[in-house]
Amino acid sequence: QKEVEQDPGPLSVPEGAIVSLNCTYSNSAFQYFMWYRQYSRKGPELLMYTYSSGNKEDGRFTAQVDKSSKYISLFIRDSQPSDSATYLCAMSAPQAGTALIFGKGTTLSVSS
Amino acid sequence: EAQVTQNPRYLITVTGKKLTVTCSQNMNHEYMSWYRQDPGLGLRQIYYSMNVEVTDKGDVPEGYKVSRKEKRNFPLILESPSPNQTSLYFCASSFLPIRNTEAFFGQGTRLTVV
Numbered sequence: 001q002k003e004v005e006q007d008p009g010p011l012s013v014p015e016g017a018i019v020s021l022n023c024t025y026s027n028s029a030f031q032y033f034m035w036y037r038q039y040s041r042k043g044p045e046l047l048m049y050t051y052s053s054g055n056k057e058d059g060r061f062t063a064q065v066d067k068s069s070k071y072i073s074l075f076i077r078d079s080q081p082s083d084s085a086t087y088l089c090a091m092s093a094p095q096a097g098t099a100l101i102f103g104k105g106t107t108l109s110v111s112s
Numbered sequence: 113e114a115q116v117t118q119n120p121r122y123l124i125t126v127t128g129k130k131l132t133v134t135c136s137q138n139m140n141h142e143y144m145s146w147y148r149q150d151p152g153l154g155l156r157q158i159y160y161s162m163n164v165e166v167t168d169k170g171d172v173p174e175g176y177k178v179s180r181k182e183k184r185n186f187p188l189i190l191e192s193p194s195p196n197q198t199s200l201y202f203c204a205s206s207f208l209p210i211r212n213t214e215a216f217f218g219q220g221t222r223l224t225v226v
Contacts, residue, residue, distance in 0.1 A: 036217075043116075043202050043217035044155070088155065099145070099170050100215065104154035 003027050006089055006103030015112045019076040023089035023103045026070065030091040030101075033065050035074045038086045038105065047087075048074065079110045114139045118203050118218035125193055125225055133188045133221050135203030143206040144186040145170065145215070146178065148199040155202070161186055193225040 006023045013019055021035075031052055036044035048063040050056045050072075056063045062075040072091070076083055089103040116137045125131055137144065145160035147170075157170030161180040175197055177189040186205075190197060200222050204215040 041220070043219050045217065046215065090155075099157040099160065100155075102155040104152065 003101050004089065004091060004103045007106055008104055010107040010109060012109045012111065013079055015079060015081060015110055017079050017110070019079050019083070019108060019110075021074040021076075021087050021089075021106050021108070023072050023091075024070055025072070025091060025101075027091075027093065027101075028067075028070070029093040029095075031094045032092045033063070033072050034090040034100070035061075035063055036088040036090060036102075038088060040085075044088055076108075079108075081110050081112045084109050114216065116203055116205050116216050116218035118201075118221050120221060121219060122222050123224070125223070127194055127225055128192050131190050131193060131223075133190075133201060133203075133223070135186045135188065135218060136184050137186075137203075137205040137216070138184065139205060139207065139216065140183065141205035141207050141216075142183070144180070145204050145206075146176070146186070146188045147202045147204065148172065149202060149220075150199050158188070158201075193223075195225045197223065198225050199223060 004025045033050045035048040037047050038044045050063050050065050053065045053067045060077045064073045086105040086107045088105045090100045092100050119134045142163045146158040147155045149155045156172045158176050159178040161167045167178050200220050202220050203218040206215045
């Protein structure tokens with residue numbers, strides 16, 4: 001079983017839709033959970049960062065972590081064409097120098 | 113403006129010809145790392161550095177070298193590139209060395225080895 005699983009999509013939605021992106025993981029040592037957005041030909045940019053379990057909201061974006069199920073989600077409300085990108089989940093354990101483990105990314109397309 | 117700068121952005125080279133990809137950050141971050149991104153495999157860490165003169169292997173270090181002589185710079189060296197090192201490379205930096213939770217990424221270097 002891979003450490004982090006993420007459905008690659010592609011996911012196509014109309015403008016204004018609510019989008020749900022998900023990752024599952026197997027390593028119970030993960031404590032830090034991130035979502036990155038990557039536009040074509042660009043580097044990833046950090047969208048959301050959550051420590052341990054719970055929800056975090058930032059504008060149209062909400063990140064959820066369910067450690068009991070080893071499942072994390074990113075919700076995008078009122079999706080816009082500018083949200084069209086690849087979304088990468090990433091997570092890490094708290095030990096010093098530990099690497100981020102990335103999902104393979106979900107490609108999202110929002111049509112106007 | 114806070115940024116991580118990689119050069120070059122695009123590079124085509126031949127097998128065996130040594131090359132260096134530079135990475136520089138202006139945020140005074142202690143932690144820097146290199147990743148490669150391949151279709152179907154995602155982002156994988158090559159090397160990381162907790163601070164000046166402190167480097168360590170990531171998940172896929174074979175065929176690569178790094179050095180960290182200054183805090184702001186973290187070059188990636190391919191002593192004898194091979195076609196399987198054709199990939200998209202990203203440098204990243206972070207303020208907190210204990211956990212790389214808020215990594216800033218460079219724009220990427222697309223390397224082709226023929």
